[in-house]
Amino acid sequence: MKVPAISLLAGTLFGAGLTISGMADPARVRAFLDLFGAWDPTLAFVMVGAMVPMAIAWLVQKRMPRPIVCEAFDLPGTSLLDAKLLGGASLFGIGWAIGGLCPGPALADLAIAPIEAGIFVAAMLAGMTAHRIITK
Template sequence: MKAPAISLLAGLLFGAGLAVSGMADPARVRAFLDLFGTWDPTLAFVMAGAMLPMAIAWLIQKRMPRPIAFEAFDLPSTSLLDAKLLGGASLFGIGWGIAGLCPGPALADLAIAPFEAGIFVITMLAGMAAHRITAK
């Protein structure tokens, strides 16, 4: 029961952070990406502010023999830059630029703007299903 409770708490904290920071607001995200129009730099501060806690988390993780609620850490085994990774990153960036949403904020937005976010989430799930089918 410990792991699901920790996961739920982490998800709630993440969602609250997205909402408070403005990362769940598609208009703010698009304004951040609009470098030659009405650029809004506030999300750059959000992203920069996330770097310090993440750096601390990586330092703590390196000293831990195992996670608190699981048997082992689930870390990437490789840092290979291949066509799959670059293609996926490109699709993510294009979708983020067009919709102003990425998966985390889209799920958080289901509570705020269920219809708009729902379209994105359904499309995202369809893309995930298509990948699962074609990757085999």
């Protein structure tokens, strides 16, 4: 029961941070990506501000023999840039620019703007399903 409660708390904190920072507002995201128009740099400050606690978390994690509520850390490996990574990153960026949302804010926006976010989430789930089918 401890792990689901911590996961729920972390997800709630993440969603609140996205909402408070403006990352869940598609108009603000589009303004951030509009470098040659009405550029809004506030999300750059949010991103830089997010790096500080993450850097601290990595330093703390290195000193821990194991996580508090799990048996072992499940950290992603590192790999070189390849076509799959570049293609996926490009598709993500295009979708982010068109929709003004990425997966985290889209899920948070289901509570704020369910119809608009629901369309995005449905398309996101369809893309995830297509990827799973194609890569098998």
